Structures are given as C-alpha cells and as structure tokens.
Amino acid sequence: MAFQMLLNFFLAFLWMFLKTSFTPAAFVVGFFWGLVILFIFRSYFPDRFYLHRVVAIIKLFLLFIKELILSNLNVLKHVLKPKMDIKPGIFALPIDLQKDWEIMLLGNLITLTPGTLTVDISDDNKILYIHAVNIDDVKESVDSIKNTFEKAIMEVSR
C-alpha cells in the first residue's frame, strides 16, 4: 500500500512538472490521473489496489464511532437503572488475528463496545480475556464481535 501511495505522489509531482504550474490544484489533478493510471496497472502490483484499503479504513472508523455511541447508551442504561442487576464476569475469546497492531486494534475496539472491556491477552497472542459488565447479554454478542470487528480489521490488513 505504501509503495502504491508513494508512486501516486510521484505521478502527481510529474504532472505538476509537465504542466509547469506548482499549485495545490495541479497536484490534486495529477493525483487523480495518477490514481487512474494505478488502477489500469493494478494487476502488476503484488497487493491489491490501495483505494480498497482506504475504504476499509474509513469503514472501520465509522464502525468505531457507532460502537462508541452504542456502548455509551448501554452504560447509561446500567447506571441509571434504580436496581443494580448486573452480572459481571471475565470470559475468554479465542482470536484469529496474528499481527500485533491488529490485536491492539481489536482490543481497543472491544474496550469501546457495549459492555465489554479487555483485561488481558494470553502470552501466545491467541486468547483475549474480556471483562463483561453483564455476562448474559454479552455471550450472544461475542459472535457479532468476531464477525464484525475481526472481519473489518482483516479487510484492512488483507
């Protein structure tokens, strides 16, 4: 991805030199044509066209904002309930991610999901220990954590 982006910048500068106009507008136009050229030659690169990854990152960010708001509503619900009927607990969640930064991102996302908080990571980076504020309704949402977050992160790193 970094190589394709660098090539795109290089093509944008090339465009500026060809036009002999060194303005931000010329850079943007050159960047756009560079993007088109990279898209035409996408099969020559070992990894996929880098805009896919940019879109995946934006999707992950929107997911993050959505989960942050949902988790706040969840906390608000527990805090303002007159009777405290929570059932906290720590459960283990096996993960498939391998790289360190992916696991860090997943841990952070889980910390900001409704009712869950990452407490520890096993030494071999295969299991996340998650503290849940209400273990009954979290057990079901484990699947959704696995499907949405892990998939979204894999989409970025693929």
Next chain:
Amino acid sequence: MIEITYEFIVGLFIVVGGLLTLAATVGAIRFPDVYTRNHAISKSTTLGVTMILVGTLLYFFLFEEHFNSRLVLAIMFILMTAPISGHLIGRAAYNSGVKLAERTVTDELERDRKKGKQANSL
C-alpha cells in the same frame, strides 16, 4: 434562522457531552468493583469529552470562522489513548490481585492461569 440552527447543534453537542460525563461519575459511585467502574469511566468520558471538543470546534468554526486544528488533534488523541488506559488500569488491577465483585459469575482468566501454572510445574 441559520444562526439558531447552528446554536442548537453546538449546544446539543456540549450539553450531551456534559451529561455523559455526569453519568460516568454517577457510574463510578454506583458500580460495585474496579472493573465495572472502569467500564463506566473509560466509555462515557471518552465520548463525553469528545463531544464537548467537537462542540467547541463547531462553535469556533461557525461563529468565529476559525478552524482550530488543535481540537481535531485532541479528539484523535483522546480516542486513541482512552481505551488503552482503561485496559491497562483493568490489567494492573487484576495482576495486583484486586478482588472481583461478589456478584461476579465467571472468571475464565483465573482458570486459565491456574492451568498454566500446573502445566509449568509438571
């Protein structure tokens, strides 16, 4: 008319942010143990402070026509660091042996750690 809409949006952000921070404080008093308190604090204050900062950013942008990029940086830093500090506080509490609340149902971390110790001693 447009002025009033702007004021309403900015006010909404700041008031909701303030209320969320208040709710986090109430949660810190009401919840039974460190871990559940950590839940309330690390989530509600993250969004609360972020919303107050977004409200400030919008106020200066809409009424003073001044885009303060430091506020954007502050929002990014808070969103990145708050969950990590929440995780580290929980982890430090667990490792130094802070007890979970009475009503806690399961503790699979303790189970797995015991298993690991047995495997090491064999």
